[in-house]
Amino acid sequence: MSAVLVADQLTKWYGPRLAVDHVSFVVASGEIVGLLGPNGSGKTTILRIFAGYLRPSSGTARIDGLDVVGDALAARRHVGYVPEDAPLYPGMRVREFLSFMGRLKRLTAAALTRAVDAAVERLDLGPMAATQIGRLSRGYRQRVAIAQALLGDPSLLILDEPTNGLDPRQIIEMRDVIRSLGGERTVVVTSHILGEMERVADRVAILLAGQLLGVHAVRPSHDGRRFRLHIRGEEEQVRLCLAGVPGVAAVAIDDECRTSPATYLVDAEHPSVSEAVAGAVVRAGFGLLSLEPAPVDLEALFLRLTGDGTR
Amino acid sequence: MRNFVTLLAKEEKAIFSSPIAFAIVAVYLLLMGYTFTLMLFLNRTAELVRVFFQAAVLFLLIVPVITMRLLAEERRSGTLEILLTSPVREIEIVLAKYAASLTLVGLMLALTASDAIVLGVYADPDWGPIYSGFLGLLLLAATLAAIGLAVSGLTSNQIVAAVVAMGVGILLWMIDSIGYLLPDPFDTIVTNLSLVAHFTPFATGAVFLSDLGFFLTVILVCLLLSMRTLARR
Numbered sequence: 001m002s003a004v005l006v007a008d009q010l011t012k013w014y015g016p017r018l019a020v021d022h023v024s025f026v027v028a029s030g031e032i033v034g035l036l037g038p039n040g041s042g043k044t045t046i047l048r049i050f051a052g053y054l055r056p057s058s059g060t061a062r063i064d065g066l067d068v069v070g071d072a073l074a075a076r077r078h079v080g081y082v083p084e085d086a087p088l089y090p091g092m093r094v095r096e097f098l099s100f101m102g103r104l105k106r107l108t109a110a111a112l113t114r115a116v117d118a119a120v121e122r123l124d125l126g127p128m129a130a131t132q133i134g135r136l137s138r139g140y141r142q143r144v145a146i147a148q149a150l151l152g153d154p155s156l157l158i159l160d161e162p163t164n165g166l167d168p169r170q171i172i173e174m175r176d177v178i179r180s181l182g183g184e185r186t187v188v189v190t191s192h193i194l195g196e197m198e199r200v201a202d203r204v205a206i207l208l209a210g211q212l213l214g215v216h217a218v219r220p221s222h223d224g225r226r227f228r229l230h231i232r233g234e235e236e237q238v239r240l241c242l243a244g245v246p247g248v249a250a251v252a253i254d255d256e257c258r259t260s261p262a263t264y265l266v267d268a269e270h271p272s273v274s275e276a277v278a279g280a281v282v283r284a285g286f287g288l289l290s291l292e293p294a295p296v297d298l299e300a301l302f303l304r305l306t307g308d309g310t311r
Numbered sequence: 312m313r314n315f316v317t318l319l320a321k322e323e324k325a326i327f328s329s330p331i332a333f334a335i336v337a338v339y340l341l342l343m344g345y346t347f348t349l350m351l352f353l354n355r356t357a358e359l360v361r362v363f364f365q366a367a368v369l370f371l372l373i374v375p376v377i378t379m380r381l382l383a384e385e386r387r388s389g390t391l392e393i394l395l396t397s398p399v400r401e402i403e404i405v406l407a408k409y410a411a412s413l414t415l416v417g418l419m420l421a422l423t424a425s426d427a428i429v430l431g432v433y434a435d436p437d438w439g440p441i442y443s444g445f446l447g448l449l450l451l452a453a454t455l456a457a458i459g460l461a462v463s464g465l466t467s468n469q470i471v472a473a474v475v476a477m478g479v480g481i482l483l484w485m486i487d488s489i490g491y492l493l494p495d496p497f498d499t500i501v502t503n504l505s506l507v508a509h510f511t512p513f514a515t516g517a518v519f520l521s522d523l524g525f526f527l528t529v530i531l532v533c534l535l536l537s538m539r540t541l542a543r544r
Contacts, residue, residue: 074398081396104397106314
């Protein structure tokens with residue numbers, strides 16, 4: 001897959017304060033990547049640099065090969081951006097606002113009508129199309145903001161805290177919307193809520209104090225280095241057996257699956273280790289009831305990478 | 312150019328769908344009508360010099376109210392982020408907002424032209440000073456609008472934008488007074504910064520390129536400052 005977004009040694013100073021510290025990462029086409037970190041970790045600053053709102057102090061940011069500073073206007077045509085809190089013009093009606101934004105994105109009259117219709121349908125805004133934005137609920141305003149970002153068919157969607165301030169039902173709906181956008185488009189989304197990232201992103205980039213601590217796959221299909229085994233046998237012996245397999249980095253009882261016999265979570269150095277693990281379990285005479293890929297425990301990963309938060 | 316037209320249409324709608332614009336025009340016309348009637352019956356001369364000065368003073372107070380929301384409101388509500396991340400140039404945003412504010416000022420000036428029409432119907436005025444007076448008013452209002460736009464770009468608070476722009480305008484209007492206290496060449500410099508010093512010749516029928524150049528220079532500097540404010544991020 002080709003790289004849609006490339007950050008290379010991206011750095012941003014706000015006066016004497018270093019907000020983003022030499023951050024480098026790549027997002028491939030069709031991926032949903034989450035930027036995860038506490039408030040003030042530099043997530044929004046990175047998104048704003050890619051959206052063209054901020055200029056980096058040093059380093060480069062490229063979208064589809066276009067430098068966001070050197071080819072600013074061209075790069076912005078490849079991006080649909082939804083800022084935090086979805087700022088919109090409250091006096092405009094939904095369709096009027098979308099038409100306005102479509103015209104700014106240089107859509108021709110025919111293409112504009114098609115694009116607005118498609119965005120309205122995609123975000124289920126039909127009943128609200130003639131409503132003033134100021135009268136919409138928070139959830140619908142967020143949808144309108146995403147709808148404007150889809151105009152012009154950008155290859156990259158940037159969503160800053162899209163579930164902020166939404167009620168639980170709206171959060172679920174927004175999550176579905178974001179998931180549905182993945183695959184056909186590249187999506188970069190920020191959140192400081194771990195659970196949101198687990199449900200939405202394929203990979204997460206964890207940030208703290210402007211530094212990128214790591215980029216990790218959240219979904220097993222993209223990594224496969226963590227798997228869940230349901231094994232019949234004495235717990236301690238099973239643990240020893242699993243830990244003794246070359247390539248196994250960590251073994252833990254899966255507390256969330258309170259099964260009997262126990263379920264184990266194994267972190268391996270490579271996905272192929274699962275074969276060796278299965279062989280070792282069978283050879284040792286334990287009953288291997290199931291073996292399946294398991295998603296990364298984002299909470300544990302986050303805590304491990306961010307330490308006590310004082311870095 | 313297409314973006315300019317799109318942005319201008321949005322700004323025009325924002326201005327003319329607001330009750331502020333209608334209140335401003337109504338108050339302006341009321342005060343100007345009062346002044347014109349008073350001058351006509353007291354002086355009984357077919358000229359508009361005092362009307363022009365009255366309009367100039369009103370513009371010092373009114374134009375900052377028109378321009379206060381242009382960028383400050385976008386900054387406060389966060390919509391500036393939406394605009395600046397669209398494939399739009401800063402110059403297009405600045406010019407569209409500036410042109411929209413000039414539309415309202417132009418409307419007010421056009422309505423003031425009714426005074427000249429009344430003079431033309433009932434007397435035989437010297438049209439030269441009237442034409443130059445309107446040109447001077449247009450340049451003064453355009454200068455104040457450019458100052459107001461530049462100040463509006465520096466803050467997210469509309470009231471602050473209006474008050475500061477008003478202060479800058481009034482200070483530039485009467486800054487020549489301090490020239491009497493300053494030694495040469497500072498007295499000349501200060502006098503040449505004065506809005507009233509450059510407006511008076513227009514109002515009295517004398518058009519100098521230097522005065523025209525002054526207003527155009529201030530307008531240009533303020534528009535560049537507005538663009539710089541948007542670009543610095």
